[in-house]
Amino acid sequence: MDRRLIVILGRVKTLEPVVIRGRYNRGGFYRSLPYLPSSTFSGALISHYFQEKGGSDNIYENLAQRYVWFSHAYPWEENLDMGDPLPLPLRTLAKKREEDKYVSTAVIAARIIAEMLIGNEIVDKIRNLDPKVGTVFFSTGKLQKPYDLEAYTHVSINFHSRTHEVIRRREEKIGLLYTIESIPPGKNFILKGFIDEEVYDTIKKGIKIKVGSCRNKGYGEIEVKVLKEMNLDEYIELRKDLIAKYMESKYVALDVVTWAFPQYLEENLGLPVYERFRRGHFKVWLNGKFYIYRNMAMTGSVFLYKKEKTVDKYVEMETTPPDDPISRLHGLNMVFFNNPIHFIEG
Amino acid sequence: MKLLVKFKVKVKFKGAHIVQPTNEVRKLDYKLTLYKKLICDKIVVSPIPPTSFRGALRHMACIAARNLGDEYREAYFSLFGSDITQRCFKEEKNEELTPSTREGKISIELLEGLSVRDGNFEVRPRIRIDVKKGVVEEGALVFSEAISKDVEVVFRIKIQGELNEKEKKLLQSALSLLKGWGVGGWGSIGFGIVESIEIEEE
Numbered sequence A: 001m002d003r004r005l006i007v008i009l010g011r012v013k014t015l016e017p018v019v020i021r022g023r024y025n026r027g028g029f030y031r032s033l034p035y036l037p038s039s040t041f042s043g044a045l046i047s048h049y050f051q052e053k054g055g056s057d058n059i060y061e062n063l064a065q066r067y068v069w070f071s072h073a074y075p076w077e078e079n080l081d082m083g084d085p086l087p088l089p090l091r092t093l094a095k096k097r098e099e100d101k102y103v104s105t106a107v108i109a110a111r112i113i114a115e116m117l118i119g120n121e122i123v124d125k126i127r128n129l130d131p132k133v134g135t136v137f138f139s140t141g142k143l144q145k146p147y148d149l150e151a152y153t154h155v156s157i158n159f160h161s162r163t164h165e166v167i168r169r170r171e172e173k174i175g176l177l178y179t180i181e182s183i184p185p186g187k188n189f190i191l192k193g194f195i196d197e198e199v200y201d202t203i204k205k206g207i208k209i210k211v212g213s214c215r216n217k218g219y220g221e222i223e224v225k226v227l228k229e230m231n232l233d234e235y236i237e238l239r240k241d242l243i244a245k246y247m248e249s250k251y252v253a254l255d256v257v258t259w260a261f262p263q264y265l266e267e268n269l270g271l272p273v274y275e276r277f278r279r280g281h282f283k284v285w286l287n288g289k290f291y292i293y294r295n296m297a298m299t300g301s302v303f304l305y306k307k308e309k310t311v312d313k314y315v316e317m318e319t320t321p322p323d324d325p326i327s328r329l330h331g332l333n334m335v336f337f338n339n340p341i342h343f344i345e346g
Numbered sequence B: 001m002k003l004l005v006k007f008k009v010k011v012k013f014k015g016a017h018i019v020q021p022t023n024e025v026r027k028l029d030y031k032l033t034l035y036k037k038l039i040c041d042k043i044v045v046s047p048i049p050p051t052s053f054r055g056a057l058r059h060m061a062c063i064a065a066r067n068l069g070d071e072y073r074e075a076y077f078s079l080f081g082s083d084i085t086q087r088c089f090k091e092e093k094n095e096e097l098t099p100s101t102r103e104g105k106i107s108i109e110l111l112e113g114l115s116v117r118d119g120n121f122e123v124r125p126r127i128r129i130d131v132k133k134g135v136v137e138e139g140a141l142v143f144s145e146a147i148s149k150d151v152e153v154v155f156r157i158k159i160q161g162e163l164n165e166k167e168k169k170l171l172q173s174a175l176s177l178l179k180g181w182g183v184g185g186w187g188s189i190g191f192g193i194v195e196s197i198e199i200e201e202e
Helices: A038-053 A059-065 A106-115 A120-127 A197-203 A232-244 A262-269 A311-319 A325-329 B050-068 B070-080 B165-177
Strands: A005-014 A021-025 A029-032 A068-070 A093-096 A102-104 A137-139 A142-144 A150-155 A166-169 A172-175 A177-182 A188-196 A207-210 A221-231 A251-256 A274-276 A279-286 A289-297 A302-306 A335-337 B004-016 B019-024 B028-032 B035-039 B042-046 B106-112 B122-126 B142-160 B193-201
Touching: A005 A197, A005 A232, A038 A059, A038 A068, A038 A197, A038 A207, A038 A279, A038 A325, A059 A325, A068 A325, A106 A120, A106 A251, A106 A274, A106 A302, A150 B019, A188 A197, A197 A221, A221 A232, A232 A311, A262 A289, A262 A302, A262 A311, A311 A335, B019 B142, B035 B106, B042 B106, B050 B070, B050 B106, B050 B142, B050 B165, B070 B165, B165 B193
Parallel strands: A029 A177, B028 B142
Antiparallel strands: A005 A188, A005 A221, A021 A029, A068 A188, A093 A102, A137 A142, A150 A177, A166 A172, A207 A221, A251 A302, A251 A335, A274 A302, A279 A289, B004 B142, B004 B193, B019 B028, B035 B042, B106 B142, B122 B142
């Protein structure tokens, strides 16, 4: 891996409504994601870079030249430090019923399973926790709810009758009336990226790029600013210190920041003691075809392992982008170890 | 580096009525669609979204292309991209079209609009008359937001790459045909009519 990488903490602000088509529901309704996916952001940034600097006609050659490995951009109004966890929708988050405090159930669950913990004290602890927190983004003791989305119904007009157009596909009549959710303008997001110096030079003073769908009709403009940056070696040392803080625990916690192959986690860390694993698949359109990733561990998945590796190994996993430029562009296998929330006593 | 040509288009509309349905039946059946954008840290709104303006421009380009001749067909697709409905011309390729089969050169964004306080929105009732009885049809009363005063909006048209002569002529024709055309709903009763259009290259 090229050690001249720079790690950045970036602020993304929506200037126009942003349409990120998450899922298509029946009745022509496109649901949006509450965050900006890493693949969407990286793709837009790399396109901008090669439009400015020029590149070859072969997209794969272009991607091989540059290093970009970004997390998703998560809704977040506050600031963060470089070594802090990103605000992830953690699957193990729970609220203490009598207090306005959030904890993670990961370690207590792992201890029950691995150490056969039983007793009234444990039962009381669990009873006091409400796991139904919904989709929220949590970091450094603070919580951010997803932004309210706007939904607009669009229509394609028939040029002759000036009513909504209908098309026929294989005997089926499809009306071109469709509703799209969008993230409104003025919303703030935060992300982390591992990039080479050339890409850093493009964004260090701030840039505006377009992401998502309907970019040629007033949607998608975002402003990107670098909040903090550090060279990779400094970042590695910072993370070593922060991961080591919780190495007295029997367990090490892993949060999936973007999407991770379960086989990748197993090959490097073995089988987990405990997991809250959101499984899903996603597809990305690139250069005329879909890349489909199936049965991935989704963002917010939490795994607990017995502490069997060294701190250096955990940091290496956090800071090593995939070798394959397409996987890097799509932000795969970005993970975070020992998020402090997992070690707060419930 | 790809060439990018930009120009400002200041459009004056006589009122506006682009709406979304609400669930407040018989109180406010339709609410104005307000497109919002953050410009210099302020939220600017437009009752005519860039999507509607681009759609209207595309419609005018179709009319112009069909009148100018078949040789303008390629210019039409080059400017506006593939059309899955094949409303204007049937595309020769046999593949199933998607909106991204071919991207057009033109993109539209909002430059200036109204501040939220400017919005003089009214709620207008509308009825439908039963032609036999001469009275209001049952269940045919709707309430809808609208703007009846003049609305001035400035869009930016961006063109990726160079325009050839036919594309230039088609775009100019489409912009001039917009004058007097209605954008959005209630065009038949005078809303959304383009009163004037001024173009300035950036």
